[in-house]
Amino acid sequence: MQLWNNIILQSPWWLLLLLVIPLLMFVRHRRRKRSGLAVIEMPFDQVNVPPTWRVMVYGWLEPLFWIALSLLIISMARPQSEHAEESVKGEGIDIFLVMDLSSSMLARDFEPDRLSVSKQVAVDFVSHRTYDRIGLAVFAGESYTQCPLTNDHEVLKEYLMGLECGAVEDGTAIGMGLAAAVNRLQNSDAKSKVVVLLTDGVNNAGYIRPATAAGIAKEFGIKVYTIGVGSYGQALSPVRRRVTGEYMFGITNVEIDEELLKDIARETGGKYYRAASAEALQQVYDEIDQLEKTELEITVYKRYKELYYWPLLAGMGLLLLLVLLRSTVLKALPY
Numbered sequence: 001m002q003l004w005n006n007i008i009l010q011s012p013w014w015l016l017l018l019l020v021i022p023l024l025m026f027v028r029h030r031r032r033k034r035s036g037l038a039v040i041e042m043p044f045d046q047v048n049v050p051p052t053w054r055v056m057v058y059g060w061l062e063p064l065f066w067i068a069l070s071l072l073i074i075s076m077a078r079p080q081s082e083h084a085e086e087s088v089k090g091e092g093i094d095i096f097l098v099m100d101l102s103s104s105m106l107a108r109d110f111e112p113d114r115l116s117v118s119k120q121v122a123v124d125f126v127s128h129r130t131y132d133r134i135g136l137a138v139f140a141g142e143s144y145t146q147c148p149l150t151n152d153h154e155v156l157k158e159y160l161m162g163l164e165c166g167a168v169e170d171g172t173a174i175g176m177g178l179a180a181a182v183n184r185l186q187n188s189d190a191k192s193k194v195v196v197l198l199t200d201g202v203n204n205a206g207y208i209r210p211a212t213a214a215g216i217a218k219e220f221g222i223k224v225y226t227i228g229v230g231s232y233g234q235a236l237s238p239v240r241r242r243v244t245g246e247y248m249f250g251i252t253n254v255e256i257d258e259e260l261l262k263d264i265a266r267e268t269g270g271k272y273y274r275a276a277s278a279e280a281l282q283q284v285y286d287e288i289d290q291l292e293k294t295e296l297e298i299t300v301y302k303r304y305k306e307l308y309y310w311p312l313l314a315g316m317g318l319l320l321l322l323v324l325l326r327s328t329v330l331k332a333l334p335y
Contacts, residue, residue, distance in 0.1 A: 173206030
C-alpha cells in the first residue's frame with residue numbers, strides 16, 4: 001500500500017484495528033459515566049479539584065494511552081521506505097539536430113518568428129528523448145558544431161535556447177550543416193544514427209554540395225529527416241541589416257528548396273516534412289519522435305528499509321511513561 005512519496009505499508013490490513021479504537025473509547029466513556037468516574041474529565045471550575053500540575057497531567061493519561069495503542073497498530077502494518085533503481089540495457093539512438101541560423105529564420109510568419117518557434121519545439125523534442133545522445137550543429141553562410149553528442153540534455157537545451165541569427169556570415173549552407181552533423185556521427189557505434197535538418201531557404205553558400213553530404217551520410221548509415229519551415233506565399237522577413245546590426249524587414253517570397261530536401265531524405269532513408277505553422281512543426285517533431293523509438297530493456301530494482309521500529313518504540317515508550325506516572329507521581333491525586 002503506497003502512502004506518500006516512497007513510504008509504503010507491507011501489511012496494511014492491520015490498520016483496520018484503528019477502527020476499533022473509537023468503539024473502545026466510547027465503551028470506556030459509558031462505563032466510567034455510569035460508575036461516576038468521569039468527574040475528572042469535567043472542567044475544573046465545575047468540580048472541587050485544585051488545578052495542580054498533577055491533575056492536568058492526569059487528564060492526558062487516557063489520550064496518550066490511545067495514541068500509544070495507535071502507534072503499536074501502525075507498527076504492525078510494517079511501514080517501509082522504498083528505493084527504486086533502474087538498470088537500462090539496450091541501444092539508444094544518436095541524434096544530431098541541424099538548425100538554420102540564416103537571417104530569414106527571423107521571418108514573422110510564425111509567432112514571434114521562425115527561429116523562436118523552432119528552438120522551443122526542438123527543446124520539447126529533446127525532453128522526450130531521455131536515453132539518447134543528442135548533438136547540435138548550426139549553419140548560415142558556414143557551419144559549426146554548437147554541442148557534441150551528449151546525454152546532458154539540460155546543457156543541450158540551454159544551447160538551443162541561446163541560438164541567435166547573425167553570429168556568422170549570412171547565407172544558407174545546407175550541405176555544410178549536414179556535413180558537420182555527419183562528421184560527428186560517422187564514428188558513432190550507436191545502432192541507429194539520425195540527423196534532423198531544419199531550414200527555411202535554398203542552398204546558396206558553402207563549399208560542400210548538399211548531395212555530396214547526403215551521399216556521405218548514406219555511406220555511414222545515417223538517416224536524415226529534413227524539415228522545410230515557413231508558410232506559403234509571402235512573409236515579413238529581414239531584407240537588409242543596418243550598420244548597428246539591426247534588421248530591417250519587408251515582404252518577401254517564401255522560398256524553400258523542397259526538391260533538394262526531399263532528395264536528401266530519400267537518399268538516406270529519411271523523410272521530408274513541410275511545416276507551414278508552429279502547430280505543423282510540432283507535429284513533425286512528434287512524428288519523428290514516434291518513428292525513431294529507442295529500444296531499451298529497463299529493469300527496476302527495489303530496496304526496502306523497515307520503519308516499523310519507529311512507531312513501535314514510540315508506542316512502547318508512551319506505555320512505559322504511563323505506567324511510571326501511574327505508579328509514582330500520580331499514584332495519589334489531591335482530591
